[in-house]
Amino acid sequence: xxxxxxxxxxxxxxxxxxxxxxxxxxxxxxxxxxxxxxxxxxxxxxxxxxxxxxxxxxxxxxxxxxx
Amino acid sequence: xxxxxxxxxxxxxxxxxxxxxxxxxxxxxxxxxxxxxxxxxxxxxxxxxxxxxxxxxxxxxxxxxxxxxxxxxxxxxxxxxxxxxxxxxxxxxxxxxxxxxxxxxxxxxxxxxxxxxxxxxxxxxxxxxxxxxxxxxxxxxxxxxxxxxxxxxxxxxxxxxxxxxxxxxxxxxxxxxxxxxxxxxxxxxxxxxxxxxxxxxxxxxxxxxxxxxxxxxxxxxxxxxxxxxxxxxxxxxxxxxxxxxxxxxxxxxxxxxxxxxxxxxxxxxxxxxxxxxxxxxxxxxx
Numbered sequence: 001x002x003x004x005x006x007x008x009x010x011x012x013x014x015x016x017x018x019x020x021x022x023x024x025x026x027x028x029x030x031x032x033x034x035x036x037x038x039x040x041x042x043x044x045x046x047x048x049x050x051x052x053x054x055x056x057x058x059x060x061x062x063x064x065x066x067x
Numbered sequence: 068x069x070x071x072x073x074x075x076x077x078x079x080x081x082x083x084x085x086x087x088x089x090x091x092x093x094x095x096x097x098x099x100x101x102x103x104x105x106x107x108x109x110x111x112x113x114x115x116x117x118x119x120x121x122x123x124x125x126x127x128x129x130x131x132x133x134x135x136x137x138x139x140x141x142x143x144x145x146x147x148x149x150x151x152x153x154x155x156x157x158x159x160x161x162x163x164x165x166x167x168x169x170x171x172x173x174x175x176x177x178x179x180x181x182x183x184x185x186x187x188x189x190x191x192x193x194x195x196x197x198x199x200x201x202x203x204x205x206x207x208x209x210x211x212x213x214x215x216x217x218x219x220x221x222x223x224x225x226x227x228x229x230x231x232x233x234x235x236x237x238x239x240x241x242x243x244x245x246x247x248x249x250x251x252x253x254x255x256x257x258x259x260x261x262x263x264x265x266x267x268x269x270x271x272x273x274x275x276x277x278x279x280x281x282x283x284x285x286x287x288x289x290x291x292x293x294x295x296x297x298x299x300x301x302x303x304x305x306x307x308x309x310x311x312x313x314x315x316x317x318x319x320x321x322x323x324x325x326x327x328x329x330x331x332x333x334x335x336x337x338x339x340x341x342x343x344x345x346x347x348x349x350x351x352x353x
Binding site for chain 1: 232233234235254255256282283284302303305306309310312313316317320323324329332333336339340342343346347350
């Protein structure tokens, strides 16, 4: 696996975690619980965006490994 | 009127009256009766028995006696709700048996409690050493309430300073193979959700004896067929594992890259994710 695909797989894991947190936040009955899920979801979204930029950058650096 | 009809009428009538009276006197009677309430209950019962079976007796005399034994305790209860002094007289006050870890011998004597009685009551509370007790009081209902010394109290999350996720009560959503709509609505979930969850576990609703959903919307079920093993909820543990894996990955990228700017990005994000994991861990582990 190239570094690019590793970063990509990490990115998609984060994406799935992000979505999962959204579902949990929606299902949670307790206000505090819901707030925590949402806070964490926001943090993950920020990380996700950073990582997405990274994926693009790596893709440009090593176009020969772009599958 | 033949006697048996008389008995039938009297019995049915007194049964209805007894039912109403006990309803009005409240549930409190059974759970925490003091001596007064206890005796009242017995007397009311005897009067009803007298009305029902004693054919020579006058029904109205019986009813009169019954209403006295109903009205006075009812009034006493009402008054004791309004006034503290009255409550102390009627229900009595608790007697302190152990204070600051020391036995109050005079109070024991006053309640005619022997040392053995006290020890027995303490053992009943799983305490075998009087030295472990900080405070104990004999309630007016006759039960002994015990506060163990702090170091002998069960360990709680608060004592060790652990953060725990708040938990709401679970709702029973399936009973005997049938969906209960109201609890489901309480969790703002619907039958569609339930069907999806059951599909995920690969079971049909007819086979579910009991299904409960917690406030995070995780479904746990018990099946009629005990030979089938049901997977427990895996959503939250999986999510937790994913987050941890991502964090480790980010750290790895930070170490691997030679691009200083990228290293910085990976490092800050890895720290951020660690912070997020710390935040959410109590919720996902419960």
